[in-house]
Amino acid sequence: MATQERPLSPHLQVYKPQITMVMSILHRATGIVLALGSLLFAAWLVAVAGGADAFELARAALASVPGRIVLFGLSACLVYHLLNGIRHLAWDAGHGFEIPKFYASGYAVAVLTVLLTGGLWYVGWTMGGAA
Structure with missing residues (x-):
């Protein structure tokens, strides 16, 4: 009699997405993106140290539409x-465990x-970042 191989725990697709699950996944994903x-950022610092031509190339790349999209995402x-x-730190201190x-x-x-992201970009835009 052959036994059927089953996973030891339900697959992620079995669960209905909840904010707690989504926030946990996003926290890990944003950590990887950062x-x-x-x-x-290190490449930009190398460009700054590399002189005016290297800095201008980096500045132009980051000021382009794809560059701004990357910077906005970051x-x-x-x-x-x-x-x-900060939310996790509150949990570490024993606060906020009630559902x-x-x-x-x-x-x-x-x-x-x-x-806050919109506000940061608005302030940057109005202070001359759009030029």
């Missing part, structure tokens, strides 16, 4: 990861990420 973004990841990290607070803090992180 690690990759640090390579971009800033959104940074804001999200920071806010969700309503769990969900409220998740939605607060999501809304604040959009508002």
